[in-house]
Amino acid sequence: MAGEQRKSREIVEAGLARRRRKEKLFRATGLVATAAGVIFLGVFFATLIVQGSSAFVQTFIELDVEMSEDLLAPDGELDLQYADFDGLVRNALRAEFPDVSGRSERRELYRLVSVGAGYQLREMLQADPSLVESTVTVWVPAASTVDMLVKGNIDPSIDESLRPISDAQVAWVESLQEAGRLATRFNRALFTNGDSREPELAGIKGALMGSFYMLVVTVALAFPIGVAAAIYLEEFAPKSRWSDLIEVNINNLAAVPSIVFGLLGLAVFINWMALPRSAPLVGGLVLSLLTLPVIIIASRAAIKSVPPSIREAALGLGASRMQVVFHHVLPLALPGMLTGTIIGMSRALGESAPLLMIGMVAFIVDVPGGFTDPATALPVQVYLWADSPERAFAERTSAAIIVLLGFLLIMNLAAVIIRKRMERKW
Amino acid sequence: MQNMTLILLLAAMASAAFYMGRRRSLAMVGGPAHGSLLHSLPGYYGYFTLIWCLLPALGIFLMWVMIEPKVIVALIVESLPDAKSSMSAGELNLLVNNIQNLAAGDAISGDMDAVMRDAANRYNEYIAASRKMMATLTLGIAGVGGAIALRRIRPEFRARNRVEQIVMYLLIAASSIAILTTIGIVLSVLFEAIRFFREVPLTEFLFGLNWSPQMAIRADQVGSSGSFGAVPLFAGTLLITTIAMVVAVPVGLMTAIYLAEYSSRRVRAIAKPLLEILAGIPTVVYGFFAALTVAPWIRTAGESIGLEVASESALAAGLVMGIMIIPLVSSLSDDAIHAVPSAMRDGALGLGSTRSETMVKVILPAALPGIVGGILLAVSRAIGETMIVVMAAGLAANLTANPFEAVTTVTVQIVTLLVGDQEFDSAKTLAAFALGLVLFVVTLCLNVIGLTFVRKYREQYE
Numbered sequence: 082m083a084g085e086q087r088k089s090r091e092i093v094e095a096g097l098a099r100r101r102r103k104e105k106l107f108r109a110t111g112l113v114a115t116a117a118g119v120i121f122l123g124v125f126f127a128t129l130i131v132q133g134s135s136a137f138v139q140t141f142i143e144l145d146v147e148m149s150e151d152l153l154a155p156d157g158e159l160d161l162q163y164a165d166f167d168g169l170v171r172n173a174l175r176a177e178f179p180d181v182s183g184r185s186e187r188r189e190l191y192r193l194v195s196v197g198a199g200y201q202l203r204e205m206l207q208a209d210p211s212l213v214e215s216t217v218t219v220w221v222p223a224a225s226t227v228d229m230l231v232k233g234n235i236d237p238s239i240d241e242s243l244r245p246i247s248d249a250q251v252a253w254v255e256s257l258q259e260a261g262r263l264a265t266r267f268n269r270a271l272f273t274n275g276d277s278r279e280p281e282l283a284g285i286k287g288a289l290m291g292s293f294y295m296l297v298v299t300v301a302l303a304f305p306i307g308v309a310a311a312i313y314l315e316e317f318a319p320k321s322r323w324s325d326l327i328e329v330n331i332n333n334l335a336a337v338p339s340i341v342f343g344l345l346g347l348a349v350f351i352n353w354m355a356l357p358r359s360a361p362l363v364g365g366l367v368l369s370l371l372t373l374p375v376i377i378i379a380s381r382a383a384i385k386s387v388p389p390s391i392r393e394a395a396l397g398l399g400a401s402r403m404q405v406v407f408h409h410v411l412p413l414a415l416p417g418m419l420t421g422t423i424i425g426m427s428r429a430l431g432e433s434a435p436l437l438m439i440g441m442v443a444f445i446v447d448v449p450g451g452f453t454d455p456a457t458a459l460p461v462q463v464y465l466w467a468d469s470p471e472r473a474f475a476e477r478t479s480a481a482i483i484v485l486l487g488f489l490l491i492m493n494l495a496a497v498i499i500r501k502r503m504e505r506k507w
Numbered sequence: 508m509q510n511m512t513l514i515l516l517l518a519a520m521a522s523a524a525f526y527m528g529r530r531r532s533l534a535m536v537g538g539p540a541h542g543s544l545l546h547s548l549p550g551y552y553g554y555f556t557l558i559w560c561l562l563p564a565l566g567i568f569l570m571w572v573m574i575e576p577k578v579i580v581a582l583i584v585e586s587l588p589d590a591k592s593s594m595s596a597g598e599l600n601l602l603v604n605n606i607q608n609l610a611a612g613d614a615i616s617g618d619m620d621a622v623m624r625d626a627a628n629r630y631n632e633y634i635a636a637s638r639k640m641m642a643t644l645t646l647g648i649a650g651v652g653g654a655i656a657l658r659r660i661r662p663e664f665r666a667r668n669r670v671e672q673i674v675m676y677l678l679i680a681a682s683s684i685a686i687l688t689t690i691g692i693v694l695s696v697l698f699e700a701i702r703f704f705r706e707v708p709l710t711e712f713l714f715g716l717n718w719s720p721q722m723a724i725r726a727d728q729v730g731s732s733g734s735f736g737a738v739p740l741f742a743g744t745l746l747i748t749t750i751a752m753v754v755a756v757p758v759g760l761m762t763a764i765y766l767a768e769y770s771s772r773r774v775r776a777i778a779k780p781l782l783e784i785l786a787g788i789p790t791v792v793y794g795f796f797a798a799l800t801v802a803p804w805i806r807t808a809g810e811s812i813g814l815e816v817a818s819e820s821a822l823a824a825g826l827v828m829g830i831m832i833i834p835l836v837s838s839l840s841d842d843a844i845h846a847v848p849s850a851m852r853d854g855a856l857g858l859g860s861t862r863s864e865t866m867v868k869v870i871l872p873a874a875l876p877g878i879v880g881g882i883l884l885a886v887s888r889a890i891g892e893t894m895i896v897v898m899a900a901g902l903a904a905n906l907t908a909n910p911f912e913a914v915t916t917v918t919v920q921i922v923t924l925l926v927g928d929q930e931f932d933s934a935k936t937l938a939a940f941a942l943g944l945v946l947f948v949v950t951l952c953l954n955v956i957g958l959t960f961v962r963k964y965r966e967q968y969e
Contacts, residue, residue, distance in 0.1 A: 093859075100861055107863035111765025114758045115774075118782050118833050125788075128800055309681035317678065331685045336884060336954040337947065338891020340918055341692055344943040347925065348695030355576055370688050377685065403671040431789030434893035437922050460791040460894075467795045467898060475799060482792050489787060 129486075133479025139268035139281060140228040141220040142194055142257060144173040146202060148213050153206075161207055166199035170221070177262075178253060189249055195222040197270075197282045222270065223263070225280040225473035227254055231265060234472055245472075271480060275448045276462065280473030283466070285481050287448045291361055291441070291456030292430060294449060298365020299372060299429050304422050306369075307376030308411075311418070314377070315384040316406050335374035342371045343438030351439060358440035359455040367435050372425035379421020383414040416503035420496045427492040431485070433460035459485050513568070513642055517649055521561045524653040528556025528660060536662050547667035555666045558673055559656035564649035571641045579633045583626055606630055696947055699940030706934045707735045712941060714738060718904035718915075720924060720935045735938055737945070739904040743821070743914030747896060748889040750825025750910055751832055755889075756882060758829075759836025764866055766837075767844045786834035794898030797827035802899055809911060817913040819901035825910065828895050832885050839881025839961070843874040846968050876967075880960030887953035891946060893918040917942050 146169050153164045171191050175181065181190050198221035205219070206212055226246045229235045235244050237251045257263040274284030310331075318324035346367035350356045356363050387410050395405040436442070441457050442465060449456035457465070459481065466478040532552035536544040545552070580603055587602075602623075609627035660666070704712070715736015762782065766775050802823035809816035816822075847870050855865040871878070901913030902923060924939035 100864070104861040104863045107866070108765070108769050111761045111769055114761035115765045115770070115778055115782075117758055118762060118785060118830070118837075119778060121830055122781055122785060125796060128796070306681045306684055309678050310685065313675075313678035313682045317675065318682070327682055327685055330689055332958055333951060333954050334685060334688060336887060336950070336958075337692070338887075338893070338918070338950055340891065340893045340921060341696070341943055341947050341950075344921070344925075344940060345688070345692045345695050348699060348940070349691055353695075354573060373685065373688070401667065401671060403674060427787065431787075431791070433789070433791045434897075434918070434922070437893075437897075438925055440926075442926055460789050463791050463795060464894065464898065467791075467798060478795060478799075482795065485789065486792070489789070493787065 129479050129482055132476055133483045135232050135234075136271065136476040136480035137268055138232075138265045139270065140223040140231045140263065140265050142223045142227075143218060143220050143262040143264075144170065144177065144194070144198075145216055145218050146170065146173045147176075147216045148202075148206065150214050153213065159210075159213065161203055164203070164206075166202045166206075167196070169202055170194055170198045177257075186249065189247055190253065192224055193227055193250060193253060195224050195281045196279060197222050220264070220266070222281050225471060226250070228281055229472050230254060231258075231263070232476075234476070271477070275446045276444060276457070276465070277446060278444075280469075280471050280477060283474070283477060285459065285462055285484060287445055288457050288459045288462035288481070289484075290449050291364075292458045292460075294361035294452050294456065295365040295368060295458060296426055296430060298362060298452065299369045300422070300426060302366070303369035303372045303376055303425065304418075307373050307422070307425075308380050308418055310373075311377050311380030311384060312406055312411070315381050316402070316410065331374050331377050335378065338434075339371060339432055340434040340438065342367055343435030345370070346435060346439045357453050357455075359443050359445070359457075360453045361449065361456045362452040363439050364436050364441055364456075364458065365452075367439060368429040368432060371432065371435065372429050375425040375428060376418075376422050379424065380414070380418040383417025383421065384410060386417065387413045413505070416499055420500045423492050423496040423499070427489050427496075430492070431460055431489060433458065433464055436461050437464075459488075509638055509642075510572070513645060516646060517561065517564055517568075520646070520649050520653065521557050524560035524649075524656070525553040525557040527553075527653070528657060529553035531657055531660050532662070532666070535660065545662050546665050551666040551670050552660050552664070554670045556653055556656040556660070558670065560649050560653035562673075563652050564645045567648055568641070568645045571637075571644070575637050575641070579630065579637065582633060583630055586629060587626060588622060610634075692947065696940050696944045699937050700944040703934060703937035703941045706937070707941075711735060712737050716906060718920075720920070720938055733934060735934070735941075737917075737942065739906045740915060740917050740920055740942070741945075742906055742908075743900070743904070744890055744916040744918075746821050746908060746910065746914055747825045747828065747900060747916055748886060750822060751828040751889045752882070752886060754826055754829025755832035755836050755885060759833045759885075760840050760878070762833065762837040763840035763844060767841055768862060768866060782834045782837060785830065786838075788831075790831065790892060790894040791898070793827050793831050794894040794896075797823050797895055797899035801827055814911060816911045817901065819899060819913045820911050821900060821914045822910040824896050824899040827899065828889055828892055831892070831895065832889060835888060836881060836885050839884065840874075840878050843877025843881065843961075843964065844870060846877060846965055847873045848968055874964075876960050876964040880957045880964065883953050883957030883960065887950040887957065890953070891918065891950050893922060897922050917946050921946070 148169065149172070150159075152168045152172070153159055153166075171187075174190050174194065175187070178190060181187055201219065201221055205217070223231070226235070227250070230237065230246055230251065231254065235246055237244070237246075241248050254263065270282055271284045273286055274282055275287030277283040314324060314327060318327075346363060350363045350366055351358055356366075391409050391413065392405050395409045396402070400408065436458055441461055443455060443457065444465070445455050445457055447454070463478055463481050463485065466474045466481060529549045529552055532545055532549050533539055533542065536542065539549075542549060583603065583606060584599065606623055606626045607630065609623060610630040712735050715734060716738050717734045717736045718739050720733050720735060762778075766778060770778065798819075802818060802820065805820060805823050805826075806816045806818055851869055851873060852865055855869040856862070860868065896916045896919050900916060900919055902915050902919065903913050904915050904920075905912055907914060921939045921942050924935055924942075
């Protein structure tokens with residue numbers, strides 16, 4: 082007996098070192114796995130910020146523009162729509178570098194400045210027509226190649242044929258820099274312009290407004306319907322096969338790939354109901370179907386957490402079941418419902434696959450002004466810009482992502498705050 | 508904007524109806540002092556009138572808005588001269604579009620003639636007339652409905668029960684929308700898919716090895732009849748999903764184990780929300796990261812050890828998708844691990860096993876059904892994921908198991924077939940719906956099985 086005991090003790094002790102090693106290894110693997118996710122998150126945000134932060138500033142060039150009447154109104158009549166503002170910019174550039182001659186050199190020179198410069202002059206003149214025949218000093222946006230050079234994204238030391246900016250242009254930019262006529266400033270265009278083929282003029286306002294209109298439609302539909310469905314299922318539905326079916330259905334819908342909702346939107350809303358393509362209205366309809374399960378599930382959980390004693394007390398005082406729900410249960414469950422709705426909305430804001438199906442990927446310059454104007458959405462804008470080959474669009478994509486993540490962060494923080502401040506423990 | 512005015516008018520009428528209904532009920536019993544003579548609280552008479560005023564009018568309004576365009580287009584086509592009304596459907600569509608643009612004062616394609624100008628004028632007239640009729644009808648019905656409700660008010664009238672009945676119907680309608688959505692998905696995908704299978708046999712679609720959905724534009728064009736063998740797409744989807752799961756399952760599972768068993772409370776309080784952030788990042792952002800950061804990185808890394816890597820490799824898309832799914836796997840595994848009764852864990856520890864032995868030999872086997880269910884849900888998520896693969900995986904339908912080559916997936920093809928303007932009845936467009944049907948059926952099966960596993964397992968220990 083004693084021998085046997087010693088024997089098993091020996092076996093255990095012999096294996097102990099190996100088992101402890103295994104234990105340590107297992108624990109280390111767990112730590113590495115956890116760290117991997119967190120490290121990825123860090124790398125991810127670091128690359129985004131490094132790539133995207135430079136898009137919030139933009140290079141501008143100072144020019145002395147002579148608002149010559151000869152150019153603006155050759156036949157004596159000033160028509161703002163057709164006047165040659167680009168000619169003014171070209172003249173100003175020639176005046177800045179008087180020793181540039183030859184057609185191709187001049188054309189290179191003109192390419193330093195964005196095509197947006199002409200629009201800027203037109204707006205100035207529209208606001209103040211008395212500027213004609215005077216010389217004004219303005220800061221106009223530089224072309225995106227100049228912008229990339231100044232921000233250090235183009236290396237001027239590599240061979241000329243390998244970069245989108247010529248030696249002569251580099252020299253001009255340097256001389257402008259020395260004269261203090263070139264500066265980087267906050268990139269307002271990013272927040273006030275719609276999309277554009279020119280990176281230096283492209284902005285996210287159109288996409289932001291499109292997302293905003295869509296979310297309005299989504300909230301207006303998904304919140305009331307979701308809450309009503311949750312109330313019915315939780316408070317009134319008899320335990321029947323029908324309510325079981327609805328329940329299984331909602332759980333499944335929450336896991337259906339979002340692109341399938343896009344197919345539904347294309348077939349039902351656009352082809353069958355003939356609603357306009359690319360409209361925030363249709364996008365909002367699709368997104369509300371997509372977020373409905375999320376809201377229903379959250380709202381049901383919120384209703385469930387209201388203790389039955391509240392209902393019994395109200396019933397005991399003679400309230401009808403409808404009154405119990407609308408006067409007592411609903412107000413108490415509202416914070417949880419709101420939290421669920423905000424989380425659903427943040428999912429809707431980040432969603433892009435179903436929007437591709439209903440034509441919200443079109444290139445749209447105008448900022449949408451209503452629910453049926455053609456529009457795009459912020460995540461879709463990210464997708465569109467990510468596809469553009471210009472280096473300058475890559476930085477803008479990162480900037481748009483930073484803005485998108487900023488909105489998501491605010492929404493999630495709001496959800497957390499609502500939960501923290503209004504949550505009740507029974 | 509005219510619709511907006513109409514809705515505001517309706518809202519004004521509805522509030523007036525509420526007020527009048529309430530006042531009439533009180534007037535019948537001789538003022539607020541005798542309110543107890545009424546069957547219901549005075550507000551319910553108000554709500555009753557409001558519902559009668561608003562609901563029928565809103566129904567008419569919505570129906571009108573939905574059928575108006577179709578009716579007007581039909582009327583315009585009817586009124587066209589015979590030569591035009593005998594055109595093919597496509598030409599007619601273009602003509603109607605032009606007429607609409609002309610009516611709105613926009614530029615049109617093609618020539619404009621007197622017939623079209625007439626039609627455009629008539630179009631505008633019809634619209635104006637329809638708007639007028641709609642406004643009159645809606646407001647009229649609102650008025651009549653409100654009046655009927657007002658006349659029915661008596662002190663003994665059971666207003667509360669009526670109102671609650673209607674609210675109940677509304678609640679039921681709201682909860683059926685979930686069912687309607689499913690039916691809508693099934694029908695829309697199924698109908699178009701059936702039309703597709705009429706042109707392309709089901710067996711070719713499911714077992715064909717060649718995918719090139721280009722259709723001939725002209726009948727005499729060579730070599731572009733289009734072939735719709737979807738096996739390369741299924742294989743590509745499978746390849747990327749496998750890569751994603753190879754990343755997500757071990758990392759997610761080990762993360763869940765570490766956080767549940769080893770980490771201090773402080774580490775858990777920091778690491779868990781951080782991982783949840785991963786789950787909240789939009790997929791388009793992951794796609795951007797995969798295409799512009801991970802793919803070039805894999806390419807240079809592969810080249811430095813002499814591997815041929817496509818710039819849109821399956822590996823980049825799969826890796827990033829795996830990272831995206833880590834939080835899903837870890838949170839579902841975490842649930843499963845926590846549901847194992849602590850008596851089992853304590854028993855194993857008490858018998859002298861180490862923590863890792865307890866975990867591997869006792870807790871994980873007990874939690875296995877829950878974990879498997881969670882993994883199935885994660886697979887379904889990976890199969891349906893769209894943006895990462897659209898941006899980082901290619902369009903080339905290669906039949907390969909090499910993760911360094913470019914492959915394409917079901918979702919990528921749905922997007923490429925449907926983005927941009929297409930004829931809606933070409934096989935190319937319909938193919939997207941057939942792929943959608945496959946995607947829906949497969950993910951539905953995975954979800955149902957996964958959810959059943961998770962639920963059954965949870966009940967087992969409750």
